[in-house]
Amino acid sequence: MVTDWLFYFFAALTVIAGFLVALSRSPVNAAMNMILSFIGIAGLFVLLETFFLAVLQILVYAGAIVVLFLFIIMLIDPERLPKPHKLSTIGSALVAAGLTAGWFAVLQAPTVALPTKVAAESFTGGRAPAATARVFGEVLFSQYLLPFEVAGFLLLIAMLGVIVISKHYRPATTRKEGGSV
Amino acid sequence: MDAQLQILSEFSSSHHWMWLWPEIVLAALALALLAVELLLPKSDRWLLRISLGAQVAVFAALIAGLVGGTLPTSDVALFAGAIQPTLSGHLMRIFFVGCSILVCFLGYLYLERRPLARAEYYHLVMIVTAAMMLLAQITHFVAFFVALETVTIGFYILVAYGRNSSYSLEAGLKYMIMGGFSSGLLLFGIVLLYGAAGSPTLIGPAGDPFQFGQLGAVIAENPGNPLIVIGALLVIVGICFKIGSFPFQYWIPDVYQGAPTPTTAFLAVSSKSMGFYLLYVLLTGPFLGLQSILVPVIGIMTYCTIAFGNIAALGQNNVKRVIGMSGVAHAGILLVGILAAMRGVDWAFQAIFFYLITYALASFAVFGVMCHVAPDEDANQEREHYFGLMQNHPFLGGVLAVGLGSLAGIPPLAGFVAKAAIIVAAFQAKLYLLVAFVLVGVVVSIFYYFGWLRAAVTNPHPEIQGEPHPVVAPSVGSRALLAVLALASVVLGLYQGGLLS
Numbered sequence: 102m103v104t105d106w107l108f109y110f111f112a113a114l115t116v117i118a119g120f121l122v123a124l125s126r127s128p129v130n131a132a133m134n135m136i137l138s139f140i141g142i143a144g145l146f147v148l149l150e151t152f153f154l155a156v157l158q159i160l161v162y163a164g165a166i167v168v169l170f171l172f173i174i175m176l177i178d179p180e181r182l183p184k185p186h187k188l189s190t191i192g193s194a195l196v197a198a199g200l201t202a203g204w205f206a207v208l209q210a211p212t213v214a215l216p217t218k219v220a221a222e223s224f225t226g227g228r229a230p231a232a233t234a235r236v237f238g239e240v241l242f243s244q245y246l247l248p249f250e251v252a253g254f255l256l257l258i259a260m261l262g263v264i265v266i267s268k269h270y271r272p273a274t275t276r277k278e279g280g281s282v
Numbered sequence: 283m284d285a286q287l288q289i290l291s292e293f294s295s296s297h298h299w300m301w302l303w304p305e306i307v308l309a310a311l312a313l314a315l316l317a318v319e320l321l322l323p324k325s326d327r328w329l330l331r332i333s334l335g336a337q338v339a340v341f342a343a344l345i346a347g348l349v350g351g352t353l354p355t356s357d358v359a360l361f362a363g364a365i366q367p368t369l370s371g372h373l374m375r376i377f378f379v380g381c382s383i384l385v386c387f388l389g390y391l392y393l394e395r396r397p398l399a400r401a402e403y404y405h406l407v408m409i410v411t412a413a414m415m416l417l418a419q420i421t422h423f424v425a426f427f428v429a430l431e432t433v434t435i436g437f438y439i440l441v442a443y444g445r446n447s448s449y450s451l452e453a454g455l456k457y458m459i460m461g462g463f464s465s466g467l468l469l470f471g472i473v474l475l476y477g478a479a480g481s482p483t484l485i486g487p488a489g490d491p492f493q494f495g496q497l498g499a500v501i502a503e504n505p506g507n508p509l510i511v512i513g514a515l516l517v518i519v520g521i522c523f524k525i526g527s528f529p530f531q532y533w534i535p536d537v538y539q540g541a542p543t544p545t546t547a548f549l550a551v552s553s554k555s556m557g558f559y560l561l562y563v564l565l566t567g568p569f570l571g572l573q574s575i576l577v578p579v580i581g582i583m584t585y586c587t588i589a590f591g592n593i594a595a596l597g598q599n600n601v602k603r604v605i606g607m608s609g610v611a612h613a614g615i616l617l618v619g620i621l622a623a624m625r626g627v628d629w630a631f632q633a634i635f636f637y638l639i640t641y642a643l644a645s646f647a648v649f650g651v652m653c654h655v656a657p658d659e660d661a662n663q664e665r666e667h668y669f670g671l672m673q674n675h676p677f678l679g680g681v682l683a684v685g686l687g688s689l690a691g692i693p694p695l696a697g698f699v700a701k702a703a704i705i706v707a708a709f710q711a712k713l714y715l716l717v718a719f720v721l722v723g724v725v726v727s728i729f730y731y732f733g734w735l736r737a738a739v740t741n742p743h744p745e746i747q748g749e750p751h752p753v754v755a756p757s758v759g760s761r762a763l764l765a766v767l768a769l770a771s772v773v774l775g776l777y778q779g780g781l782l783s
Contacts, residue, residue, distance in 0.1 A: 207508045207509070207512065239286075239287070239290055240290070242294075243290040243291070243293045243294045243362070244290065244293045244362040245362070245424060245425075246294070246297060246361075246362075247297070247361045247362075247364050247365065247425055248364070248424050248425040248428040248429075251413065251416065251425065251428045251429050251432055252428050252432075254309060254409055254412075254413070254432055255428065255431055255432040255435060257409075258405075258406055258409050258410075258432065258435060258436050258439065259435050261402055261405065261406070261439070262406070262435070262436075262438065262439030264402075265399050265402045265439060265443065265445075266439065266442050266443075266445050266451075266454070268399070268445075270397040270398055270399065270445075270446075
């Protein structure tokens with residue numbers, strides 16, 4: 102099966118590039134590996150036939166966001182991180198191996214698998230909710246209108262926060278004449 | 283029109299925006315605040331008046347609606363399954379607005395003495411409060427996560443708000459890393475639940491596994507599914523970061539110390555209460571089917587939280603860290619209430635809610651005093667600063683005594699009744715060992731609360747102490763507010779009205 106092999110390829114790309122993001126000593130390399138990881142995720146979206154999300158993943162994440170990361174990294178020009186202590190490397194590797202093994206054990210465990218009815222149609226009529234821009238828009242502005250509105254406020258306060266924390270304030274405006282409220 | 287559009291238009295018509303008027307009013311006025319500051323220079327006084335006035339109006343209207351029975355409740359979830367107004371949700375909404383009013387007032391006291399942006403502080407507090415009020419009614423994980431992230435991101439900014447203090451920036455960074463980590467775990471848990479509960483290989487898979495009701499039905503049918511168990515545990519871990527229960531409490535001391543005092547109060551009261559309400563909703567709602575696994579897990583966590591909070595608070599000298607660590611101990615006692623609710627004590631929510639009210643009243647009284655005693659570097663509030671407070675500023679000293687006494691649970695103050703209610707609920711749930719453990723914790727807590735109070739009462743020899751620590755004399759407004767808080771702590775200890783029934 103070609104799609105199976107493609108799945109393994111993109112999954113491996115995502116995971117290995119993800120590891121390299123965490124392990125890179127240089128921030129630029131980490132950001133570059135992040136692009137690779139995003140491309141892997143976009144490939145997985147294509148295999149799931151959600152082409153719209155795949156395009157968004159490339160355009161927004163691999164394109165805009167990582168480029169922004171690179172801008173900032175090059176602007177502040179950080180030094181390469183020092184090598185961590187050997188013990189902590191071994192410890193982290195052991196923990197990661199243990200978690201992975203535990204995770205596979207969970208997935209292999211005999212689960213309650215009694216198919217009674219297939220509910221695929223009840224997912225918005227059998228179509229993946231984000232298959233095309235049209236379906237995506239329809240769902241976003243009907244079913245998910247409330248979270249969408251809240252997300253607007255989330256982005257607003259995030260932007261406001263950047264301004265508030267990065268702005269310098271002159272102490273001239275410190276003390277107002279006292280008095281009660 | 284095909285069948286799918288039919289479904290979507292039904293979803294659209296279930297959006298009763300009018301039912302969310304308190305949140306919408308708060309958000310709109312928060313935006314108006316920014317406009318006022320932009321258009322009218324020198325509008326400092328007005329900013330506070332607008333934000334306080336708006337919130338007091340919403341608070342009063344909500345209480346009037348609750349008393350008059352005009353606040354709508356619904357048996358089915360609205361907003362395409364995202365919102366279900368309930369009586370307990372309305373109570374929490376009122377609670378959050380009330381806390382927000384007090385935080386804005388403390389914020390005024392803090393900002394008055396510092397060269398920082400003003401309008402944005404009230405704006406953020408109001409938006410975060412509106413998101414919390416929304417969270418109190420949410421029954422859908424997509425809306426849940428978005429609203430929770432709005433709260434969390436608001437708090438990242440509020441914690442780092444004192445940008446001239448390295449403590450505040452450090453606290454902001456630490457809180458952001460911890461918050462990001464906990465949000466990641468929470469999201470992973472939600473995704474696992476979604477994937478497991480929507481899978482056609484389970485009994486009765488859900489059409490919309492994000493919806494609490496449908497998810498709960500799937501979980502009740504498949505309680506042993508490992509993906510569901512892990513997903514539920516991860517969601518609970520994500521929320522436990524918010525309430526600061528052991529072993530997710532390690533961010534608390536540094537963040538509480540570094541954050542501006544009003545933000546610390548906001549974190550300690552509103553954020554923690556929100557976490558407990560979400561925990562209550564999830565554990566007695568969708569996760570009810572996982573009782574056999576979750577009751578022991580939360581039970582062990584409760585023991586550790588009470589023990590750790592009380593022991594760690596003993597060694598602290600910075601009063602903000604004392605409040606942080608004792609807050610962990612309070613989280614442990616509230617977890618006892620959650621356990622009682624899980625084991626079917628039907629009035630456990632009233633006990634938890636009453637505890638939250640008394641905790642809020644006492645904490646805000648103490649934080650109000652802290653705002654007046656705090657030195658210019660807000661993070662360095664040591665116990666020594668309180669020497670001679672009772673003699674030099676008897677009003678502040680008295681409020682501090684009432685607040686700390688209520689937190690410690692000294693009769694006849696409100697904190698005593700609240701602790702007693704939780705203990706009775708735990709007794710009815712047959713959690714006898716836990717009851718004994720809580721009692722030991724309460725006795726230990728008296729030690730560190732009274733250590734602080736002793737500093738306020740003692741008056742060391744001037745040659746040892748040097749100059750007394752400068753204290754900002756409270757204005758008429760803050761005197762009135764602190765008096766109301768202290769009085770409420772006393773009155774609620776003697777008469778609970780309908781709050782416990």
